[in-house]
Amino acid sequence: MRDIALVTKKARFVRKNKRLRYLSLVIALSARLFTCLFTCLFTCLFTCLFTRLFIHRFSHRFTPRFTPRFTPRFTPRFTPRLSLFTLRFAHRSVFSPEEVASANDVITEKLPNAKERIDDDIRNTKRGTGMGGNGKDGRIDLGGILQWGSSSSFFRSVLDHPTLVPYYHAFCGSGYRMDHMPFCIVQNKGSEGFNLHGGTIDVTSGEYNHFLAYTHNHGQIRSNLLAVAVALVPHPLGGGGFCVVKGSHKSNYPAPTSMVQGDKHREHVTQVESEPGDVIIWSEGTVHGALPWENEHQRRVALYRFSPSTCAYGRSYMETGEPMWPEGCYEGMTESQKAVLQPPFNNRLDRVQLDGQGGTRVESRSEAKKAFDKDVFGTSYF
Numbered sequence: 001m002r003d004i005a006l007v008t009k010k011a012r013f014v015r016k017n018k019r020l021r022y023l024s025l026v027i028a029l030s031a032r033l034f035t036c037l038f039t040c041l042f043t044c045l046f047t048c049l050f051t052r053l054f055i056h057r058f059s060h061r062f063t064p065r066f067t068p069r070f071t072p073r074f075t076p077r078f079t080p081r082l083s084l085f086t087l088r089f090a091h092r093s094v095f096s097p098e099e100v101a102s103a104n105d106v107i108t109e110k111l112p113n114a115k116e117r118i119d120d121d122i123r124n125t126k127r128g129t130g131m132g133g134n135g136k137d138g139r140i141d142l143g144g145i146l147q148w149g150s151s152s153s154f155f156r157s158v159l160d161h162p163t164l165v166p167y168y169h170a171f172c173g174s175g176y177r178m179d180h181m182p183f184c185i186v187q188n189k190g191s192e193g194f195n196l197h198g199g200t201i202d203v204t205s206g207e208y209n210h211f212l213a214y215t216h217n218h219g220q221i222r223s224n225l226l227a228v229a230v231a232l233v234p235h236p237l238g239g240g241g242f243c244v245v246k247g248s249h250k251s252n253y254p255a256p257t258s259m260v261q262g263d264k265h266r267e268h269v270t271q272v273e274s275e276p277g278d279v280i281i282w283s284e285g286t287v288h289g290a291l292p293w294e295n296e297h298q299r300r301v302a303l304y305r306f307s308p309s310t311c312a313y314g315r316s317y318m319e320t321g322e323p324m325w326p327e328g329c330y331e332g333m334t335e336s337q338k339a340v341l342q343p344p345f346n347n348r349l350d351r352v353q354l355d356g357q358g359g360t361r362v363e364s365r366s367e368a369k370k371a372f373d374k375d376v377f378g379t380s381y382f
């Protein structure tokens, strides 16, 4: 009997021990598995983090379009309100209050030469629509802002301003050129705005518009027509003025007429607030326009359009039959400002380009090739 009891006890002990062994085995395996998972997870996280930091820090070395000099100067200046998605950039306080005051003095003096868009066929809106304002006051355009000699120095400085050149290079490339005659927009309270227009896919026709197109290929943004507006008075929120449809540079559809004319879908139209001296830059490939001006003070903005070196939209520079902008534009201009006034042709063909340091450089075509072209075509360039 005693023997049987002993055997039973031993068997129970062995069974219990076996269970304990299994349990410890399971615990050990789980611990290993957990350690493995944990290590994998952390390795992945760290690799991702390091890769991101590395790319962020050194990407400019791999992408020749964004030069090392450009990246650090460009990035930190983005204001919180900047949005790459809308392709509309607001650079705060490019110009000082004194500079803005001097520009306003010149505008006040020249204002009698300005022309108001009164007749229906030159208004930018239809009377009685959301963008039409009071139906009476039209937008007032003041031209000739580069042709006033020393009084034009503020307006000429926009062509090659050191703060703005990195933006021009980023969006139009080296060799960028002025494309339209710049002018001042003046609007009084109640003035009409401007129907939504532009768009890489034209907001009205729905057609692809290469001449305004925004593209982003292989890390390089290009805007075939870049608008640059210098605010010369406050543009408070809700007071009207420049507006955009966010993200529309990537849209593929036209907008309904009711939206274009400001009667409906206003929630998709964003007014851009600005202070005097701010510069708003946008691609004409982004759908944009202006809301009627509702402030007591007069609206004043200097508006420019730039293009890559081989793109052209306007033709003012051809007026005299020579590739020259109208008389008076060049007198007293710096060499780099004159470089921005060159007609469209490729950088390779002796184009004077801004070097981004306040000077210029020329991408030369060899004398041998020019001599050869002269033999073939009778001109120095093909």
Ligand SMILES: O=C(O)CCC(=O)C(=O)O
Pocket (backbone or CB within 6 Å): 185, 194, 229, 241, 242, 243, 288, 289, 290, 301, 303
């Ligand atoms: O008034 C504005 O700010 C917009 C002007 C504009 O888009 C234009 O003149 O084409």
